Amino acid sequence: MQKQDIHARRVRDVMATDLVAANPGDSVSDALKLMVENRVSALPVIDAHNRCVGMLSGTDLLQLALQLGGELEALNTSEGLAHELLLEKLEHTGFSDQVVSEVMTHVAVTVQPETTLVTAAGVMIRNRVHRLAVTDTKQVLVGLISSMDIVRAVAESEG
Template identity: 30%
Template sequence: MKARDVMVSPVITVSENSTIHDLAKLLLANRISAVPVVDSGGKVVGIVSEADLMHRSETGTERPFSWWLALISGERALAAEYIQSHALKVKDVMATDVQKAHPDTPLVEIADMFEKKHIKRVPIVNDAGELVGIVSRANIVQAVASARPKLEISLPDTMIREKLITELKKQSWSHVHKLNATVTNGIVDLWGFAESEKERQAIRVAAESIPGVVAVNDHLMRETAFIY
């Protein structure tokens, strides 16, 4: 799947000169947690979220002054905190280092961005850099929930075993030469050794994913059990 398959479009946005008050009302009215900030040409210049509104002077939640923090962080950091809690315009609190993607970006790359960059949403821009959609973590979860199971014909026992061994040989984590599998009436019995609990679990998952498998009996042993 690609970004275009799950992205939300059109996108609710704000401008740099929108007020913090209007931003808060927009988030509440649309039940969203963040919005991209765009310029007059529709290009993304930032993103602002509810997290940017947590420590505000209007609610008395701004961070208290700390001499210790001043010594550690310096005056520049304190000035930045003051801006975050007192600014009236979106441009002063928005994040400007925005991760973006193209509509044809594979969904796996966006999932990697979420994980590696610790972000929750990615604006989608076209070749001209104009905002055309947005993908959030929730959109990927929705794609998983709406995916229909593949309609696959159950395989006979010999083919189940062959498919399992072939699949394991393709995986770098698998030590397929240390295990054996027998299949009887769709029931897979796994024998041999696994070098870790995760490998053991992954082997079971691989077996359970094969059409025609009705049960998996795990007899695998941890190789470390024999180290004294």
């Protein structure tokens, strides 16, 4: 692999494009199942025109779990098991039919594919998020970039 200056690298160079997403009207239970099946810690939430309208993250789901009450120590395990336990808890409390739009973070922090990785990292830091939706000029979702994607790119640039 050829070394490339990290300052020259763009979001499009490292973003994930094989995406799984939720819709605002999906049940939280279905969204959580999607997260477990695809081994992801967050889902972009898209409208009927594929515009990113928010993000549903593990943090959003933990906040829901806190609302449900009970012991959360059991959720402090491996990510997959935590999702499974949360799913079970949602189903037993009747919250499994709550919709994504009631739980998600409604402001999607976005960048465009041509944004530099350095700029994207700054956006993450300023907004205290671990992932960014990558959208085109019409706000249509075209990818996701995580803090780990940027760390990986930095490591690759160092050789």
